[in-house]
Amino acid sequence: MGRKSRWYLPTSLITDLVGAGVPVALVLSATHRPWAVPSGIVAGLAWAGVQLFRSRYAARAIGESRGTLPVLHDWLILLGVLAVAHAATGVRLRAPLCLAALLPALLLTLVCRKAVYWHLAAVRRGAQAVIKVLVVGEPTAADAVASHLAARTDHPYVTVGAVPVGPGPLASGIRTGKRLAAAVPESPAEDAGLVIGAVHRLDADLVLVVPGAAFSGERLRHLSWGLHDAGIELFVAPGLVEVSVKRLETGSAGGMSLLRVAPPVREGVQPLLKEALDRSAALLGLLVLAPVLLVVAAAVKLSSPGPVLYLHERIGRAGRPFVMWKFRTMRVGADRQKTALAQQNEHDGPMFKMRRDPRVTRVGHWLRRTSLDELPQLVNVLKGDMSLVGPRPPLAEEVAHYTPVERRRLTVRPGMTGLWQISGRSDLSWDETVRLDLAYVDNWSFTSDVDVMARTLRAVLDGRGAY
Numbered sequence: 001m002g003r004k005s006r007w008y009l010p011t012s013l014i015t016d017l018v019g020a021g022v023p024v025a026l027v028l029s030a031t032h033r034p035w036a037v038p039s040g041i042v043a044g045l046a047w048a049g050v051q052l053f054r055s056r057y058a059a060r061a062i063g064e065s066r067g068t069l070p071v072l073h074d075w076l077i078l079l080g081v082l083a084v085a086h087a088a089t090g091v092r093l094r095a096p097l098c099l100a101a102l103l104p105a106l107l108l109t110l111v112c113r114k115a116v117y118w119h120l121a122a123v124r125r126g127a128q129a130v131i132k133v134l135v136v137g138e139p140t141a142a143d144a145v146a147s148h149l150a151a152r153t154d155h156p157y158v159t160v161g162a163v164p165v166g167p168g169p170l171a172s173g174i175r176t177g178k179r180l181a182a183a184v185p186e187s188p189a190e191d192a193g194l195v196i197g198a199v200h201r202l203d204a205d206l207v208l209v210v211p212g213a214a215f216s217g218e219r220l221r222h223l224s225w226g227l228h229d230a231g232i233e234l235f236v237a238p239g240l241v242e243v244s245v246k247r248l249e250t251g252s253a254g255g256m257s258l259l260r261v262a263p264p265v266r267e268g269v270q271p272l273l274k275e276a277l278d279r280s281a282a283l284l285g286l287l288v289l290a291p292v293l294l295v296v297a298a299a300v301k302l303s304s305p306g307p308v309l310y311l312h313e314r315i316g317r318a319g320r321p322f323v324m325w326k327f328r329t330m331r332v333g334a335d336r337q338k339t340a341l342a343q344q345n346e347h348d349g350p351m352f353k354m355r356r357d358p359r360v361t362r363v364g365h366w367l368r369r370t371s372l373d374e375l376p377q378l379v380n381v382l383k384g385d386m387s388l389v390g391p392r393p394p395l396a397e398e399v400a401h402y403t404p405v406e407r408r409r410l411t412v413r414p415g416m417t418g419l420w421q422i423s424g425r426s427d428l429s430w431d432e433t434v435r436l437d438l439a440y441v442d443n444w445s446f447t448s449d450v451d452v453m454a455r456t457l458r459a460v461l462d463g464r465g466a467y
Contacts, residue, residue, distance in 0.1 A: 019108035020047035027101035066117035075106045132160040137210030139168035161202040192226020206233040244443035270446040282381035303363035306332035314393040322385040325376035329364025389449040390415025391437035417456040
């Protein structure tokens with residue numbers, strides 16, 4: 001694996017030790033509790049111990065996640081560990097005091113993890129600290145995996161070569177070593193020896209096997225023995241794409257490994273929580289943001305003649321139309337000019353987008369840049385036509401050109417924000433937009449919605465792709 005910056009581990013470790021130990025010592029000292037400093041030392045060591053036990057300091061894991069939920073999970077474990085220690089020692093401390101003392105550990109660790117994540121992401125954009133992969137599989141399958149990895153930049157894996165199994169060319173242009181025969185060799189060690197040689201020659205960090213008719217079962221098992229004996233990691237690609245690891249479960253039947261793909265969440269507690277969050281947050285947002293809505297409405301009314309709101313039909317869940325509310329950002333009659341501007345469409349799909357659309361008013365440009373034009377959609381969320389998070393709400397004319405795959409976007413309610421919003425908005429190609437929407441539809445969870453909402457603020461402040 002490409003070397004990560006050396007400061008990642010000590011920074012994370014010191015942050016955890018200090019972030020838990022110092023606040024605990026200060027809070028206990030300020031409240032005149034005994035054993036303040038020893039308690040701080042125990043808290044710091046316990047927090048670092050939880051992180052160590054959860055493998056957060058491992059080279060493979062450090063810097064790879066900026067998620068809030070894993071850190072929160074670790075913090076809850078810390079509370080449990082210290083609660084047991086608290087009961088065992090007979091110390092009497094109030095629960096609110098303990099939570100206040102330990103909260104900085106959670107916050108500082110979150111900030112540290114995010115900083116390391118963003119630094120690592122920036123480094124990897126320069127092709128450093130990457131994981132070098134040797135692909136093993138039939139030519140067509142190996143090509144597909146190599147091309148998929150090369151087409152995306154949201155992962156650390158870089159294909160450095162391939163060992164084809166059986167005859168056939170590789171069109172992806174990656175370096176190839178000696179081929180494995182399509183037939184099972186007489187000696188099981190032949191496959192392993194050839195692959196291990198390619199690993200050393202290409203300086204690969206791991207082997208990624210794409211199983212197929214010529215390479216599976218016992219043959220793959222013997223290869224795993226050889227690679228693991230040589231200290232080389234083995235990954236197996238099951239051929240699934242855009243399926244969250246949260247939906248994958250391993251099992252076995254008669255010694256055969258099985259991979260269960262859980263269905264998308266459509267029923268149960270999580271959809272109910274989403275519904276409750278949507279309605280309550282929309283109502284609260286309309287009440288709290290009422291002064292902002294009035295100011296924006298006045299700006300729209302004074303900037304150009306016409307109504308304050310732009311009401312337009314969109315297609316919602318299951319293909320049902322609804323009227324979406326937005327602040328008007330274009331001149332009256334802009335819809336009639338769309339055909340005349342069709343040749344200037346800068347989007348490659350059925351959507352119409354122009355960076356400098358002449359129909360947009362001066363105030364409209366500012367509203368789009370800040371996403372304030374979308375605030376009236378809180379009414380749609382309150383009515384149940386939309387959700388806070390979901391796919392982009394499409395026009396009827398766009399849906400008319402949808403393929404069966406693209407129509408899957410309509411299986412959930414459209415959202416005010418979503419993966420498309422935090423990933424570039426109008427700068428995304430049509431294929432990227434569809435891919436993100438389908439990934440949301442298939443892998444949705446209540447916690448992922450919370451994460452998207454948290455990341456939306458950064459996307460709005462950045463303004464990238466808003467026009």
